[in-house]
Amino acid sequence: MIGRLNHIAIAVPDLAAASAKYRDLLGAKVGAPQALPGHGVTAVFVDTGNTKVELLEPLGELSPIAAFLIKNPSGGMHHICFEVADLAEAAAKLVEGGARILGDGTPRIGAHGLPVLFLHPKDFDGTLIELEQLQSP
Template identity: 80%
Template sequence: MIGRLNHIAIAVPDLDAAAAKYRDQLGARIGMQQPLPEHGVTVVFIDTGNTKVELLEPLGEGSPIAAFLEKNPGGGMHHVCFEVADLAAAIARLQQAGARVLGDGRPRTGAHGNPVVFLHPRDFDGTLIELEETGS
């Protein structure tokens, strides 16, 4: 069902400082900052060639990243994102198997303009999983 690893997301307290470290110390190609108010984050993607790293900073008071950073003030890995060809079929299969889709269970538009959902970390060994529909 899952396809390739789309990205690994890292929550950071300061997006500019984090992006500068990846650019200046690791020589990474850094994308433009992208605010995603629906998700409560501002993101920057780092292209690593075979996948991406997504740096996340809280956007607004109710950001889920703010709560994460309260527990992890220095930042840390937040989630991994896998591609799926058919998100509706993936959701149905996962729910039938007992996995929980976070929120209202309906896909939202993600940073790449594609539908995404998040799966409860307790159902996947403590790891928050994002599924992104790519159609391929």
């Protein structure tokens, strides 16, 4: 069902400082910040060639990243994202198997402009998983 690892997301307390570390110390290609109000975050994608690292900073006090940073002030891994060929089919199979989809189960548009769903971390060994619909060819 899951395809390629699309990205690993890291919550950071200071997006500019984290972006500079990836760009200046690691020599990575770092994208421009994108505000994603529907997800309560500002994101920057770091291109590593074979996948991406998504740096996330809270966008407002109600951001899920703000709550994460209260528990983890230095930041840390927030979620991993896998691509799926058919998001609706994947969701149905996961729910049938007992997995929980966060929110109301309706896909939202993610940072890449594609539908995404998040799976409850308690169902996946403590890891929040994002599923992203593959872009149609």
